[in-house]
Amino acid sequence: xxxxxxxxxxxxxxxxxxxxxxxxxxxxxxxxxxxxxxxxxxxxxxxxxxxxxxxxxxxxxxxxxxxxxxxxxxxxxxxxxxxxxxxxxxxxxxxxxxxxxxxxxxxxxxxxxxxxxxxxxxxxxxxxxxxxxxxxxxxxxxxxxxxxxxxxxxxxxxxxxxxx
Amino acid sequence: xxxxxxxxxxxxxxxxxxxxxxxxxxxxxxxxxxxxxxxxxxxxxxxxxxxxxxxxxxxxxxxxxxxxxxxxxxxxxxxxxxxxxxxxxxxxxxxxxxxxxxxxxxxxxxxxxxxxxxxxxxxxxxxxxxxxxxxxxxxxxxxxxxxxxxxxxxxxxxxxxxxxxxxxxxxxxxxxxxxxxxxxxxxxxxxxxxxxxxxxxxxxxxxxxxxxxxxxxxxxxxxxxxxxxxxxxxxxxxxxxxxxxxxxxxxxxxxx
Numbered sequence: 001x002x003x004x005x006x007x008x009x010x011x012x013x014x015x016x017x018x019x020x021x022x023x024x025x026x027x028x029x030x031x032x033x034x035x036x037x038x039x040x041x042x043x044x045x046x047x048x049x050x051x052x053x054x055x056x057x058x059x060x061x062x063x064x065x066x067x068x069x070x071x072x073x074x075x076x077x078x079x080x081x082x083x084x085x086x087x088x089x090x091x092x093x094x095x096x097x098x099x100x101x102x103x104x105x106x107x108x109x110x111x112x113x114x115x116x117x118x119x120x121x122x123x124x125x126x127x128x129x130x131x132x133x134x135x136x137x138x139x140x141x142x143x144x145x146x147x148x149x150x151x152x153x154x155x156x157x158x159x160x161x162x163x164x
Numbered sequence: 165x166x167x168x169x170x171x172x173x174x175x176x177x178x179x180x181x182x183x184x185x186x187x188x189x190x191x192x193x194x195x196x197x198x199x200x201x202x203x204x205x206x207x208x209x210x211x212x213x214x215x216x217x218x219x220x221x222x223x224x225x226x227x228x229x230x231x232x233x234x235x236x237x238x239x240x241x242x243x244x245x246x247x248x249x250x251x252x253x254x255x256x257x258x259x260x261x262x263x264x265x266x267x268x269x270x271x272x273x274x275x276x277x278x279x280x281x282x283x284x285x286x287x288x289x290x291x292x293x294x295x296x297x298x299x300x301x302x303x304x305x306x307x308x309x310x311x312x313x314x315x316x317x318x319x320x321x322x323x324x325x326x327x328x329x330x331x332x333x334x335x336x337x338x339x340x341x342x343x344x345x346x347x348x349x350x351x352x353x354x355x356x357x358x359x360x361x362x363x364x365x366x367x368x369x370x371x372x373x374x375x376x377x378x379x380x381x382x383x384x385x386x387x388x389x390x391x392x393x394x395x396x397x398x399x400x401x402x403x404x405x406x407x408x409x410x411x412x413x414x415x416x417x418x419x420x
Contacts, residue, residue, distance in 0.1 A: 004298050008181040012188060013303040020195050025246035028202040031209055032221055038211040
């Protein structure tokens with residue numbers, strides 16, 4: 001059969017193909033595969049780097065959060081402290097004011113007491129004066145009993161009209 | 165009807181050896197094409213963003229790499245990679261060459277160039293697949309089976325031959341037949357598919373002539389068949405490579 005004709009072509013084909021394998025292997029596949037390997041390593045490194053950077057970012061974020069929390073805590077503390085101080089201060093002021101008012105009240109009471117005593121003393125003095133004047137009048141007029149009574153009544157009336 | 169299908173075998177003579185002139189010429193065209201193709205691919209090699217051609221080559225390498233790691237540990241298969249990549253590309257481009265119209269337009273015939281029988285080599289409607297010659301496919305299959313034996317012995321030493329006597333020594337002839345049938349099936353599967361495809365192209369193109377009708381009706385079946393042949397050519401290149409890988413995988417992997 002013609003189509004199944006074997007001859008030296010077989011050998012030439014094998015040699016040609018091996019030659020092709022050798023040439024391509026040396027000049028195409030080897031550099032190409034080296035390049036692919038290089039890229040693989042490159043990508044791997046990039047991935048590792050990205051991982052590291054992400055971890056770092058995570059750490060920084062946590063630090064920030066921690067700081068934030070601390071700051072908020074401190075602010076709350078500060079506010080609480082300020083509130084307490086202000087309350088204390090208010091109480092103090094109130095107490096002081098109370099004391100002051102108490103003092104003023106006491107002083108006023110003392111004043112009033114004194115004024116009253118003086119007024120009483122004055123009234124007493126006036127009463128004494130008037131009594132003397134009454135006695136003077138009675139003695140001066142030497143009146144009989146009925147007139148005397150009339151006079152005393154008149155006098156009392158006069159005393160009632162007097163301003164004291 | 166179809167009378168002159170039997171083509172005359174064009175032979176080159178050297179001393180008392182004969183060579184298939186057409187097969188060799190087409191093989192060299194394929195080799196030249198592959199060299200150019202790969203040169204374009206590795207011209208601007210970069211580990212950054214690869215160009216189009218580099219991308220294609222990298223895709224092929226990755227494809228074959230995956231085939232290898234499916235069949236054996238990648239450590240053992242790594243040296244095979246450049247052989248298998250070349251193999252799949254060579255068979256693929258060979259299969260495609262037979263589908264390309266005769267781009268010489270029979271100019272060698274026209275100008276009567278008879279050096280090396282070039283006028284006869286570039287004759288007919290299309291070029292020829294080197295894989296449509298049984299010498300090529302047998303050659304490739306022999307290389308495959310040599311690799312199987314070589315790597316089997318390399319990785320397992322004398323133990324490689326043990327499997328010929330398993331499970332009992334009586335099985336030895338069957339194992340021998342198994343080993344011999346591997347290159348046979350590899351070679352004849354590829355040869356048969358591609359050769360039949362080319363014959364059918366010729367038959368389709370001769371059809372209008374045979375029935376003495378206008379040439380145009382052959383265009384549609386020819387287109388369909390060319391498309392199918394591209395599919396077949398791709399599949400056969402893949403099958404040859406996969407089977408070679410699988411045979412080598414069998415030979416180098418420890419069976420327990």
